[in-house]
Amino acid sequence: MTTVEERPHTGFGRTLRKEDVRLVRGKGNYVDDVRLPGMLHGALLRSPYAHAKINSIDTSAAEAHPKVLAVITGETLKGLGLAWMPTLSYDVQAVLATDKVRYQGQEVAFVIAEDHYSARDAVELIEVDYEPLPVVADAKKAMAADAPVIRDDKEGQTDNHIFDWESGDQAETDAVFANAEVVVAEDILYPRVHPAPLETCGSVADMDPVTGKLTLYTTSQAPHAHRTVYALVAGLPEHKIRVISPDIGGGFGNKVGIYPGYVMSIVGSIVTGKPVKWVEDRAEHLMSTAFARDYHMRGEIAATKDGKILGLRVKVLADHGAFNATAQPTKFPAGFFHVFTGSYDLQAAHCTVTGVYTNKAPGGVAYACSFRITEAVYLVERMVDVLAYELKADPAELRMKNLIQPEQFPYTTKTGWEYDSGDYPKALQLAMDMAGYDELRKEQAEKRERGELMGIGVAFFTEAVGAGPRKHMDILGLGMADGAELRIHPTGKAVLRISVKTQGQGHETTFAQIVGNELGLPTADIEVVHGDTDQTPFGLGTYGSRSTPVSGAATALVARKIRDKAKIVASAMLEVSPDDLEWEGNRWQVKGDPEQGKTIQEIALAAHSSLELPEGVEGHLDATTVYNPPNLTYPFGAYICVVDVDKGTGGVKVRRFIAVDDCGVRINPMIVEGQVHGGLADGVGMALMQVIAFDEEGNHLGASFMDYLLPTSLECPSWELGETTTPSPHHPIGAKGVGESATVGSPCAVVNAVLDAIKPYGVRHADMPLTPAAVWGALNGRPIRTDLAIP
């Protein structure tokens, strides 16, 4: 039996997490745990209507509440120039509504009171005179000529159109389709879902009236980016803003953007001169914070009769809600959707994406989607199965026939991505071997004979993570590079400061392992500091699986800088030329005389001592770096799902799930597996249960966990994981990033499995979530639309 005492550990491999020491004791420090002297509590009044004009707001009764200190409305903010804030997509979003509300749950007024219960009471005392307006809840109706214009606040905006975007060569693609033996088309919806981390969003703002310094404790995956945006929004000087992102109870992309509640806690602290806490409840969280997906796609696939895929053509209608607030690199309004050619070697591909406003909450790029790669992978993997259906081909064989081959890497896709490395057939073969694919097909055939419904779903994905190269990728003009600072103390203990922010991924452990791997220091001797803009170098934060590809690279390189400097110090200590030294484990030693050497700890002490150093070499042992990735990294994987479907109820049981992931070099295999497990549960949830639906009036139908169903331990099988390792050739440690791989790759495996099970009923496609009602409907020839409560 092992013990939980931290074992001496250096470098890569399974090691226990540093974070857990506090978290299993209930000693984490989440935003809602922050208590400051004199702290007040804020609560938001939200709109009950999806679209309504605000005629008047009467706050007098709320203000008369004995425990209320202030009530703030959009009119108050207007006077301060704060009624609107910029989004991460160069749009604006109302902080508090002034003219009209544009989605149900939109922020209308903010109450500050002595305690949380009183603040909520006073919210109920505010009277708003709303004049309901016609609602657009359906993206397909948003561009109709008679559709009400949602964004009449924007000068020159006369419809609900946001953008048109395209990728690939249209003429070339059309030519391939014109000459193809087989062309199959399908309408595919990736419905709106919500990441729903267990911790909702919140903040505690503390504006020091004397120094003018704002300290903001907040649920942020990107503290530095948030600080810069606050400086831009509020005109606060950036050096007077300190953003602290303490322990975060899950993010999944939901905590990338800036929400009105955060801004209001800041305004509240400025107005009252005291710290103000705002933490939303679950309904507020599900109704107003960043949703994901809502992509209405039409896919077309061109192929030969014997199953060689030639081309893909995609048209997307993207529902962005009432404000365009997607968080993604600026040049890509559809995120990385144009990676939709997936893992296949095609002759041509083209996509167009049109973004529209609707009376729904803003967001779109959230929920472990790697900037819309979830939608892209879902599209291509569904289309391959649709093709298999038409050709009566085995879906695994069809994929094997079309995968990019190992010798084709680096592989440039028809939409311009340069995949860095991969061995796709190996991963798919391993997944098939683990699953016992042929036996499963035999079992399925036998069951079909007996009228039982069993399905085997195959999906292959290629991810593109680690945004990104500064010349291509920025958010609001901020290039997507990340800094790292490493200091070795005189006694050989180290502190690493990074710009990214864990929400459960275990950075305090894995980043220490990267330093340990480079310098031979025990992981226990390395403290990782993150989530505090006053203590860490600038960088864009944790999302899009970018921490290891970008910040992990920065960490390896800053450690190598230390190693190089240590070499010079060691040469002074040993009185030999640096050229005569070689690095071994944790020390510089004389080539050919390994007895002569100095450990990194000995060197650290010497670097801080009176030892005479060569001309131009400063003392101490610390270094900084900024890593600008030359390319993205491209993790990939092959997933196989086995389901049983109940004919009578339409209920789906996920019996097995086999996941082979290749994310390059694994720093801590235990943590990698945990990341994959979580993503697979997401896949089961999205495929079978999760949807944020609306009625015609724009009423949100998933505003609690009784309505928005998330998978529990009973819906999830015991995951079966496999791995292959193809290092990234351009990443300093060959790692690729893995945080979102399973969320990207798994939904389609589950859907493909369910549709495979019900194939005898002539069903080629049905949209997620495949609830018992949806499956039963499909079995009975009544496929239903899942994103709207409209027949």
Added chain:
Amino acid sequence: MEVTININGTPETHDVEPRLLLVHFIREKAGLRGTHWGCDTSNCGTCVVWLDGKPVKSCTVFAAMADGRSVRTVEGLEQGGKLDPVQEGFMECHGLQCGFCTPGMLMTSRALLDANPDPTETEIREAISGQLCRCTGYENIVRSVRWAAEKEASTEEVTA
């Protein structure tokens, strides 16, 4: 109204509103912030504590209902500077990532093992099925509980 609740062996007496939820009593009045709040509808289970030895969702219990009774929270698991085997199990088997659901999962797991020292995977999955975890996909939570069960069994053998 005045309410006294014995939390982890320490009586906590506070003047509270009758509507105050137990989770808020624990967090705000007793200052024990290991118990989390996550959903308001008794679905997520981040707020699970023991009330007189049985796990309850403390967002669905008024503090007044716990008056004169005993509550055990995650802070009460560690005894004499020694972690409970379920805490060790969660660390050993990576049963937590963001840590937000963990206190509730630990309290349910401890209760399960007290009632059933050798649970099967299915029994563990059923025991935690009233709680949500968004990070782990549950697999490693199941393994963590099994690890704790095995540790306790082996410890008993040694002491027997």
